[in-house]
Amino acid sequence: MKNKKILIIGGGVIGLGIGWQLAKSGAAVTIYERAQAGRAASWAAAGMLAPLAEAHIEEPELLKLGSQSLALYPQWVRELEAAAEMSIGYRVEGTLIIGLEPDDTHQLRHLYASQQDLGLDVTWLTGRAAREIEPALSPRVTAAIRCESDHQVDNRLMVKALQRAYQRCGGVLHENSAVESIHIENGIAAGVKTRDGEKQNGDVIVLSAGCESAQIQGLPDAIRPPVRPVKGQMLALQMEAGITVKNVIRTVRARYPMSVYLVPRTDGRLIVGATTEEMGFDTRLTAGGVFELLRGAWEAVPGVYELPLLETWTGLRPGSRDNAPILGETPIENLIYATGHYRNGILLTPITAYEVSKLILTGETSETIAPFRVDRFLA
Structure with a gap:
């Protein structure tokens, strides 16, 4: 995988987090962000890490995912603050x-x-x-x-730290570079085209464009992520x-x-x-x-x-559609989704970054994110 080129659409905390983990492993990663990195939903959030306060009895798998991600936060904070050489305002008062x-x-x-x-x-x-x-x-x-045990982090500081850590690891970031379409050939994702006409081939395409994810052209309607x-x-x-x-x-x-x-x-x-x-x-x-x-x-x-x-x-x-994220492989080969995090984007950043980067590097989907694949909407 280190010789393969990974293209990530969307430079919020999810895209930056996945990109950082991949770049840290030596992979060649390029992120395309339509505006400024991390300045949309990631910047607007409150940074609450609150799986208990937001728990709903009808969403047990989402509660489990949020609790697992919260448990990863101390490790995530240590790694990110060391890599970026700055605080991200992690607080544990409850x-x-x-x-x-x-x-x-x-x-x-x-x-x-x-x-x-x-x-x-x-x-x-x-x-x-x-x-x-x-x-x-x-x-x-x-x-x-x-x-x-419900904590918080300063999401705007985390945005800055992720961008710094990602670029320090050699990750390429194109800001003000909106992806218009994903090129799919014979059921395989092969690259992207930006709104200014630039075409870029890639071995793996990660769609993490937040509420813009469903607007990207080239996706078959059947697997277009139901994100609003x-x-x-x-x-x-x-x-x-x-x-x-x-x-x-x-x-x-x-x-x-x-x-x-x-x-x-x-x-x-x-x-x-x-x-x-x-x-x-x-x-x-x-x-x-x-x-x-x-x-x-x-x-x-x-x-x-x-x-x-x-x-x-x-x-x-x-x-x-069900307020849970859409994570992992799709019916299109080499196309990975990491979108639809709704109110829990900051909370779920560590587990999304670790699990999706591991999927890309090893080809294996863990039991942690398997329930959140897009195929749950295809039945």
Whole structure:
């Protein structure tokens, strides 16, 4: 495989992570990114590593994959920080899921029961116990679930570190170079063509273009990845003395259109997110979206009312038909998918990078990613 040429379509954390692992092994890797590397969904994310908080009883395989990837994070952080010679802001304080009204507590109880049925390591807290952990929480908090093993990473730092590590290993990165089509000949993926007309042959093609993956031409309709954009509006505040939080805080709201999360950064920023909107490729901020985020944050932590507003932005998550990623081999020889990570792209970066690079280098699909191949949609 070291003599083969690997072309990766998409330079977010997934493409960069796979590319880094391959380049580190001595493979010849080229990444094509339509804009700036890592500046789409990877940049817009909050960096939560939360398989327990986001666990759903009807998605056991996704929970298992997320938990396995979270377990890899300490190793991933050590390797990446050493290779890039920079911190990626990995934090292990944990997550608090809070309710603010009796109806919220009822919903929280239901979530807690589901988590216990799944055998997850979570703890039920009274409102008072939650405020002892996070004094800035509202006095209205009625109860909380503590997920101590749900952590976080600064996704924007991870983007920068991955790009640096990848290029230091000899990986080639073409930014502002959108791939228009994949060339398939006799059932074999043989290369790519960019929008400016450049053609490049490759021995392995990896499609990791996030919500743009289904837009790439040349793919047979039967195996076109069912990935769509799911819009998320977000904002950042600047924490100040007396108005700080250490844990990730997530709200459960029974009577409101959306719940929010608050993610504290080491540099003092407080990320607040996120809307979930089926709006195609629309990336406009809306007054309603920002209002709901600020209202949700203020109800959880009233002190945010006084904090400076630093930034607002939107991102487009790559949502698959069943909300799980699409990983591994396809019916087209030499064409590999690594897309559709939806809300879990940052969480699933290590396991995707390790497993997909191993597949390319050895030709073997591990049991870890076998359930996530595109053929699950072909039945």
